[in-house]
Amino acid sequence: MGKLNIGDKVILSPQGLQQLIKTLWEEGYTVIGxxxxxxxxxxxxxxxxxxxxxxxxDEQEAGRYRLRRRGDKALFGYNLGPDSWKRFxxxxxxxxxxxxxxxxxxxxxxxxxxAPRYAFLGVxxxxxxxxxxxxxxxxxxxxxxxxxxxxxxNTLIITVNCTEAGRTCxxxxxxxxxxxxxxxxxxxxxxxxxxxxxxxxVGSERGSEILERxxxxxxxxxxxxxxxxxxxxxxxxxxxxxxxxxxxxLLYQNYEHPxxxxxxxxxxxxxxxxxxxxTCFCTTxxxxxxxxxxxxxxxxxxxxxxxxxxxxxxxxxVRASPKSRYRQWLTHKLxxxxxxxxxxxxxxxxxCITWCPVGIDITEEVKAIRENAVKKV
Amino acid sequence: xxKPKIAVWKFASCDGCQLSMLDLEDELLEIADHVEIxxxxxxxxxxxxxxxxxxxxxxxxxxxxxxxxxxxxxxxxKYLITIGACAxxxxxxxxxxxxxxxxxxxxxxxKPEYIDTLEKSTPISHHVKVDFELRGCPINKYxxxxxxxxxxxxxxxxxxxxxxxxxxxxxxxxxxMVAKGIPCLGPVTQAGCGxxxxxxxxxxxxxxxPKETPNTGSLSDWWMRLGVxxxxxxxxxxxxxxxxxxxxKEGERLGE
Numbered sequence: 001m002g003k004l005n006i007g008d009k010v011i012l013s014p015q016g017l018q019q020l021i022k023t024l025w026e027e028g029y030t031v032i033g034x035x036x037x038x039x040x041x042x043x044x045x046x047x048x049x050x051x052x053x054x055x056x057x058d059e060q061e062a063g064r065y066r067l068r069r070r071g072d073k074a075l076f077g078y079n080l081g082p083d084s085w086k087r088f089x090x091x092x093x094x095x096x097x098x099x100x101x102x103x104x105x106x107x108x109x110x111x112x113x114x115a116p117r118y119a120f121l122g123v124x125x126x127x128x129x130x131x132x133x134x135x136x137x138x139x140x141x142x143x144x145x146x147x148x149x150x151x152x153x154n155t156l157i158i159t160v161n162c163t164e165a166g167r168t169c170x171x172x173x174x175x176x177x178x179x180x181x182x183x184x185x186x187x188x189x190x191x192x193x194x195x196x197x198x199x200x201x202v203g204s205e206r207g208s209e210i211l212e213r214x215x216x217x218x219x220x221x222x223x224x225x226x227x228x229x230x231x232x233x234x235x236x237x238x239x240x241x242x243x244x245x246x247x248x249x250l251l252y253q254n255y256e257h258p259x260x261x262x263x264x265x266x267x268x269x270x271x272x273x274x275x276x277x278x279t280c281f282c283t284t285x286x287x288x289x290x291x292x293x294x295x296x297x298x299x300x301x302x303x304x305x306x307x308x309x310x311x312x313x314x315x316x317x318v319r320a321s322p323k324s325r326y327r328q329w330l331t332h333k334l335x336x337x338x339x340x341x342x343x344x345x346x347x348x349x350x351x352c353i354t355w356c357p358v359g360i361d362i363t364e365e366v367k368a369i370r371e372n373a374v375k376k377v
Numbered sequence: 378x379x380k381p382k383i384a385v386w387k388f389a390s391c392d393g394c395q396l397s398m399l400d401l402e403d404e405l406l407e408i409a410d411h412v413e414i415x416x417x418x419x420x421x422x423x424x425x426x427x428x429x430x431x432x433x434x435x436x437x438x439x440x441x442x443x444x445x446x447x448x449x450x451x452x453x454x455k456y457l458i459t460i461g462a463c464a465x466x467x468x469x470x471x472x473x474x475x476x477x478x479x480x481x482x483x484x485x486x487x488k489p490e491y492i493d494t495l496e497k498s499t500p501i502s503h504h505v506k507v508d509f510e511l512r513g514c515p516i517n518k519y520x521x522x523x524x525x526x527x528x529x530x531x532x533x534x535x536x537x538x539x540x541x542x543x544x545x546x547x548x549x550x551x552x553x554m555v556a557k558g559i560p561c562l563g564p565v566t567q568a569g570c571g572x573x574x575x576x577x578x579x580x581x582x583x584x585x586x587p588k589e590t591p592n593t594g595s596l597s598d599w600w601m602r603l604g605v606x607x608x609x610x611x612x613x614x615x616x617x618x619x620x621x622x623x624x625x626k627e628g629e630r631l632g633e
Contacts, residue, residue, distance in 0.1 A: 038578060039556035042549065063599070065556045082551060092547035268592045270564035271539060275546035286535045288523075291411045293530045302547055307539040308589045322590055357542070357554050357564045358599045 004208040009224055010216040012188070012198040014075070018049045019214040020158075020186075024119040027210070029156060032088060033121035034078065040065055041081035043088075046121055053078060060166045060239075060350070063359025074192045076122055079166030082355050084278035085120055085127060086134060089151050096147075096285070096298045109295075115150035123159045123184070125177030126169075126347040130278035131157075132183055136341045137281050147300075156206060159184040163191075163230035167239035168350030170363055174242060176347040178234040186211060189227040199227040240353070242363045243370065244334075244344060250366075250373055251335040255327065259368045264323035266358050271304035273352035273360075274329060279345045284309065305329050330365060381430035381529060384416035386450050388436025388443050389470055389498060393515035394461035395419040395435050401518050408522075411529060427453035431528055433521075437463040437498045439470060444495075444504060451505040456528055459501045460521065462514035462617040466586050469514075471498040471620035475628075498620070509534065514584040514617035517569050537568050538589040541581050544572040553580055560600045562613060565591035565623070586618035593627035607631055 004010070012020065024031050025047065033046035036053045046052060052075040059066045060079060070077050098110035123131070131152075138148035162169075162178035171177030180187050185207030189199040199219060202208045274280040284303035289296045303310050306325050311318035319325045337345030346362070353361045385395055399420060401408065408414075415425035432454035438444055451457055459465050467474065473481060474497040482489040501507055511524055520536055527534035537543070541563035545552065553559040553575050561580035563572070567588040574581050587593070597610050605613075614628040 038551045039553070040551040042551065063555060064558075065552075067556075082546070082555075083549065087549065266592075266595045268540070268564040268595055269590055270542040270588075272542045272546060272552070272564075275543065287532065288535065289526060289530045289532065291407055291526055291529060302543075304539070304543065307537065307543070309537060309539070320590075322592065355552055355555055357552065357561075358595055 004202050004211055006202050006204065006208065008202045008208075009219045010200050010202075010211065011219045011223060012200050012214070012216050014049060014196055014198075016215050017075070017188075017198060020210065021046060021048060021121070023210060023213045024121075024156070029117050029119035031119045031121055032085075034076065034081075036067075037081070039067060041067075041078045043081075043083040043085070043122075049075060052076070057164075058166070060168045060354045061359070062168065062353050062361045062364075063356055065354050072192045073196060074190060076160045076188075076190045077164070077192070079162070079164070079169060080124060080127070080349050080351060082276050082351065084276065084349075084351070085123065085131060086278055086281070088116075088118055088120070089131065089155065090134065090138070090148055090281060092302045094147060094300050096300050098295065098297045100295045101293070106296075113147050113150055115147075115154050117154045118151070119156040119158065121158045121160075123157050123180070124162055124349075125159065125180040126171040126174070126349045127278055128157065128159055128180050128183050129171075129176035129347045130349070133279045133341065133343065133345060133347070134281060136343075137279075140341075156210070157184045157186075157203075158207075159187045159203075161187065161189045161227075161231045162234045163189065165234045165238045166350060166354075168353040168361075169238050169348065170240040170242050170350060171348035172235045172238045172241070174244065174344065174346060174348035179231045189231060191223070191227050191230065197223065199224060240350065240361070240363045242346070242348065242366055247344070247366070248335040248338050250370060251331045254369050254374050255331075257369050257372070257374065259365065259372070260323050260327050262368075263326055263360060263365055264321070266360055267322050267326045268358060269306045269322045269325055270357060271306040272355050272357060273362075274304040274306060275302060276351040276355045277333075278347065278349060278351070279333075280304070282310065305332070330362065333362075334366070380411060380413045382415040382425065382428075383412045383525075384427065384429040384432045384450075384454070385414075385419065386416075386432060386434045386436075387418070388434065388447065388464065388501070389439035390436030390461065390463040390468065392419060392435070394464075394513070397460075397515050397518040398433070398521055401522060404522055408525065412525070429454050431456045431458060431525070434459045434464050434501050435461055437467045437470060437500060438495070438504055439498045440494055442493070447501060447504050456508045457501075457505065458509045458511060458524060458528070459507050460511045460516050462512065462584065462586060463498075464501045465510040465512055465621075466618045466624075467498045467500050467620035469617050469619070472615060474498060474620050475615070500620070511536070512567050512569055512585040517571065520569050539568055540564050540588045541566045541568050541570070541572050541575070541585070544568045544570075545575050548572055548576065550575050553578060554603075558603050560603060560605050560613065562596070565593050565596050583613070583616050583618055583624065586621045587623040591623050593623055594630070597627060597631060 138145040562583035563581035
């Protein structure tokens with residue numbers, strides 16, 4: 001077979017996938033992918049297909065997640081867990097710089113970032129969309145985030161299209177999935193059954209070079225259509241949906257909707273939704289001094305618009321009430337994000353629904369506001 | 378200028394928080410380089426007279442003698458920092474606040490007339506002005522170091538008052554309540570322990586007391602939906618921080 005071009009589709013066996021993982025490690029990548037964690041699928045180092053959650057799936061509802069046995073040997077037969085790739089591109093806690101006091105002022109002693117070289121295996125379409133949204137947040141405009149930039153530039157992305165949707169998924173209505181169309185190096189679709197294979201699509205030069213180093217074979221027409229069929233079935237089986245038409249105007253006109261009071265009765269302001277969200281990016285900065293005050297470290301730490309410290313300025317927190325904090329989060333995600341970054345900040349992954357300890361459902365909240373809106377849009 | 382003088386005081390408590398300070402094995406010598414540990418009976422009987430720059434106070438006010446003593450400590454101290462659930466919320470001994478202490482005395486002690494106690498176990502802040510309250514049962518030693526460090530350097534301590542959930546998610550823990558249906562107080566409890574219990578597949582016990590704006594009612598409702606009997610929800614709030622205002626109110630609301 002000749003050289004693989006972008007858009008080419010080939011077939012990998014599970015052994016081919018094994019070679020792919022091995023090749024990535026040999027190329028100097030740290031391969032991060034799905035693993036069986038304490039009660040959920042999480043992302044961690046994957047050294048072989050043995051590390052992948054073979055035969056595991058999950059059941060999800062608002063505020064509820066349970067692992068389940070699938071009864072087949074699917075390696076990617078799960079829907080999203082609580083982790084997202086932002087843990088790796090935008091870590092929860094990172095040292096920005098260190099400084100030492102000098103007689104005349106201070107001297108910076110650490111100001112560099114060594115970016116790891118990640119290969120993400122098993123990125124879902126909605127997650128790839130979330131990464132592209134965070135690209136805009138961190139890399140667009142005059143001030144670029146050097147930490148995110150270097151990590152992102154080093155990262156190789158292997159998407160795995162969803163062939164089943166979860167009960168809290170709504171990517172189809174957000175136009176972000178279940179199939180990844182661009183922005184990946186390699187895209188896989190897993191087909192289980194009599195024959196277990198992966199339909200691989202080349203998405204970049206780098207992806208092509210990696211695939212060239214492993215065993216693959218040409219894809220037959222029915223193998224391609226079978227894979228595509230399975231992805232479109234996922235699109236039809238979405239557990240939830242969010243109507244995005246006129247959403248920004250709807251929310252702008254309904255700041256005083258009674259639904260905000262009702263959701264505030266239930267909201268714990270615990271911050272879980274923001275930390276599991278693959279696009280939420282807010283941080284705080286901590287100054288950590290040595291006991292003698294001679295040196296200091298500046299750390300960047302994940303924060304949440306649900307914390308009081310987040311909006312704390314002279315005189316107190318701007319958003320003291322839980323109602324104002326929930327409203328801030330939802331309207332930023334779905335409305336003001338559009339003014340800020342030109343698109344909605346939600347990709348429909350459903351994590352905020354599943355991992356809300358009391359099952360608050362963003363799609364339900366929007367529906368309730370829409371049904372009884374101050375101004376119909 | 379000499380080194381700042383630090384005093385460590387004990388009121389009604391188990392000494393666990395003071396031990397957390399002694400547990401700072403690697404850091405203790407450095408601390409001693411920068412401060413004079415002037416009064417710390419748990420560590421040494423050598424006592425340097427006050428006044429003190431920083432007083433760390435462990436324990437609740439439980440006896441008439443303690444009411445007087447905390448006022449003396451306050452007068453001798455530039456900054457007074459309470460350490461632990463007893464000092465900031467009344468501690469586990471505040472469970473008596475929900476009952477008649479005279480009755481307990483008559484049952485527990487052969488000679489109750491020898492016991493000189495108050496009706497209620499109360500936090501230090503009910504008696505004197507407190508400059509900073511460090512939570513926990515026991516406190517986290519690194520948070521203690523951070524508070525001392527901040528006071529010595531005249532900066533704000535990095536002690537968030539948000540939920541334990543924030544720590545769980547940053548650590549990468551899978552939520553025990555969502556994924557396993559284990560009742561957890563994390564969403565209404567202040568961070569600071571490092572999410573120890575959920576890291577070992579247990580629900581949070583609320584050792585660090587109520588977080589900022591805790592929605593205890595919503596969490597209780599959810600626990601009951603998970604099948605936790607009402608009286609067990611009350612018990613969960615009646616722990617080391619039972620007398621902290623929001624936990625106390627929730628226990629009373631459910632107990633009615």
